[in-house]
Amino acid sequence: MKIITVKDELAGGKVAFEILSEKLAAGAKTLGLATGSTPLTLYQEIVNSDLDFSDVTSINLDEYVGLPAENEQSYVAFMRQHLFDAKPFKQNFLPDGLAQDLQVEVERYDAIIDSHPIDLQILGIGRNGHIGFNEPGTPFDMTTHVVDLAEDTIQANSRFFDSIDQVPKQAVSMGIASIMKSKTILLLAFGEQKADAVAKMVNGPVTEDLPASILQKHADVIVIADEAAASKL
Ligand code: GLP
Numbered sequence: 001m002k003i004i005t006v007k008d009e010l011a012g013g014k015v016a017f018e019i020l021s022e023k024l025a026a027g028a029k030t031l032g033l034a035t036g037s038t039p040l041t042l043y044q045e046i047v048n049s050d051l052d053f054s055d056v057t058s059i060n061l062d063e064y065v066g067l068p069a070e071n072e073q074s075y076v077a078f079m080r081q082h083l084f085d086a087k088p089f090k091q092n093f094l095p096d097g098l099a100q101d102l103q104v105e106v107e108r109y110d111a112i113i114d115s116h117p118i119d120l121q122i123l124g125i126g127r128n129g130h131i132g133f134n135e136p137g138t139p140f141d142m143t144t145h146v147v148d149l150a151e152d153t154i155q156a157n158s159r160f161f162d163s164i165d166q167v168p169k170q171a172v173s174m175g176i177a178s179i180m181k182s183k184t185i186l187l188l189a190f191g192e193q194k195a196d197a198v199a200k201m202v203n204g205p206v207t208e209d210l211p212a213s214i215l216q217k218h219a220d221v222i223v224i225a226d227e228a229a230a231s232k233l
Pocket of ligand 1: 131
């Protein structure tokens, strides 16, 4: 793992944007994208740039079950608001959390990932070490699946909703095995709330109890952490 420490998330977004630009210049065609507050400074850099994404495909990590696209907390709405409306891509894939049959949806999403190998996967990290919505205890060999969200994650994400009862209890998420197939992984972590998870991811044992620890086994991972998130390294 290559660790880059930056002053704050603004600086982190700039460094992440440089790395992404280099990958695109080198021929990357498919980006794996994340939601949450962490990638926002990167997305802002992309929006402000004159880089052309009309030949780039994106595949998002996850989506809540049961939120329509009109709900601004759905990840499809989040991506449109922060990136896709301002920067047109060739195509944008997200899991459909409203699919009638979630098992069929999971298979559809795996097929999309298989036919569009991810060149660069952007990741955030949850306070409990989750990546995507792969909560502690998720087997490392899983591909896309339906997830029951951990209490800690529901609580952390409740800041975006009017009340904790409105936070969906389930999501469809790419699995760890899908994430690990990405050629390069760029994980961003900002703020002291992430310091424990970052320290365990980098220096702890590789264990399903801390999903991000699997990244120690990937050949090309870059971590960009601000000083607070890197403070326990
Ligand atoms: C959410 C998302 C993750 C994200 C994480 C951290 O639950 N599913 O993809 O990395 O939580 O969120 P934030 O960046 O807001 O701290």
